[in-house]
Amino acid sequence: MNGNFFSLHNSLIFDQRADNLLPETGNPEPLYPLLGPSPFTITNNTAPKLSGLCTLDFDAIDTMMSITATDCFTVFAPYLANVVCCPQLExxxxxxxxxxxxxxxxxxxxxxxxxxxxxxxxQILTSQGADNTLQQICSVGPSNLTEASCPVKDVDGFEKMVNTSKILASCGKIDLVNECCRETCQNAISEAAKDLASVSNEFDAMGIRRMSDISTRVINDCKSIVLRWLASKLEPLRDKEALRGLANCNVNKGEPIMLHLIF
Known part of the structure; x- marks a missing residue:
């Protein structure tokens, strides 16, 4: 009996001493499990190491860059490459x-x-949490930024060669319901691309360019030039909606100009 009494007494003294070591608070704080960071939270906000040799205006599309970094987040980029990341990147x-x-x-x-x-x-995308091997994942290279085989690359030459008013009227605000059937914007882009591609064509004996000799590759490369010009006339997020509408129309047809621009 005495042994049990002293054992209980010592236990109470130990508990009292342990309580004295705890901070005094009005109410006991509930215990919460420690949670790791969300996989959707970008934590790699390091300063990008830029070359200082690029004249492109990254600030003009900072919102688009953030969206792309999220869509190409390091954990998911390899698994969602063709569905989300690469189309957005391109x-x-x-x-x-x-x-x-x-x-x-x-x-x-x-x-x-x-x-x-x-x-x-x-570098900018990686600093915002994107995967650092996007060029390999998405098969993107410097050629994505060049004119490829299209003979026209400057804005002044472009605007002298094509009917810019028609492009803006047809593509400035796309009717997502009717575009796939009427192809209003798509036809305007194709027509402008053919006008650009014709610069490299030779004249026939009558002094007329032989339009039938223009290769599909040159026309498709010139379509990229047309899309870049169109992107200069629309706000980035509005341009995103235009590209999405065209992409939806071309997926089933398998046309190359917009197939890789779904996002």
């Missing part, structure tokens, strides 16, 4: 060159300049 490059052309007056870069700008593009 579309952002189109809009970047288009918006930058307001200052640079060109709709493409030479290969050396393209390498510097693509590197800076990657």
């Amino acid at each position: 579309a952002t490059l189109v809009i970047l060159i288009g918006q930058s052309s307001k200052k640079t007056k060109t709709l493409s870069l030479n290969s050396t300049h393209a390498k510097h700008c693509l590197s800076d593009f990657d």
Whole structure:
């Protein structure tokens, strides 16, 4: 009996001493489990190491860059590449060159300049949490920033060659319901691309360009130039909606100009 009494007494003294070590609070605080950061929270906000050799205006599309970094977040980029990340990445490059052309007056870069700008593009995205191997994941390279085989690349030359009013009227605000059937914007883009591609064509004996000789590759490359010019005339997020509408129409047809711009 005495042994049990002293054991209980000692236990109470120990508990009292332990309580004295705890901070005094009015009410006991509930215990919560420790939670790790959300996988959707971008925590890699490091300063990007830029080349200083790229003239593209990244500030003009800062919201688009943030969206792209989220869509290409390091954990998910390899698994959602073709569904989310890569289409958004390629579309952002189109809009970047288009918006930058307001200052640079060109709709493409030479290969050396393209390498510097693509590197800076990657650095900015990585600093915001995107995967650091996006070029490999999405098969994107400096050629995505050049004119490829299209013979027209400067804004002045573009606007002299094509009916810009028609492009803006047809594509400035796309009717998402009717565009796939009427192809109003798509036809305007194709027509403008053919006008640009015709610059490289030879004249026949009558002094007329042989339109039938224009290759599909050149026309498709010129469609990219048209899209960049269009991106310079619309707000980035509005341009995103236009590209999305065109993409939805071309998915089933398998046309190359917008197939990779779904986002």
